Amino acid sequence: MHFLLLYRDLVPDYVARRESLRGAHLAHAQAAADRGELLLGGALADPVDGAALLFEGDAPDAAELFARTDPYVLAGLVGSWEVRRWHTVVGAGAAHRP
Numbered sequence: 001m002h003f004l005l006l007y008r009d010l011v012p013d014y015v016a017r018r019e020s021l022r023g024a025h026l027a028h029a030q031a032a033a034d035r036g037e038l039l040l041g042g043a044l045a046d047p048v049d050g051a052a053l054l055f056e057g058d059a060p061d062a063a064e065l066f067a068r069t070d071p072y073v074l075a076g077l078v079g080s081w082e083v084r085r086w087h088t089v090v091g092a093g094a095a096h097r098p
Helices: 014-034 061-069
Strands: 002-010 038-043 051-056 078-086
Touching: 002 061, 014 038, 014 061, 051 061, 051 078, 061 078
Parallel strands: none
Antiparallel strands: 002 051, 002 078, 038 051
């Protein structure tokens, strides 16, 4: 199954404020990728007002734990986040092929 972790309501000066935490955030993301949980992730662009991270697993637990322990979230750069199950049906990695 796939799950999207969506970051919303980023602080107005997010790009500047994230710099001091970027290394820790990227290490956090790389560890999740190394465990096979995080497939893709990144900030939304033009404007940078959110982020989307794609997780794979049997339950949303890994995505939720990631958000709760992400340095960006802990520092208050992310105003809100949610995890949504994504019913993928097309593409090489689709979880539910017709």
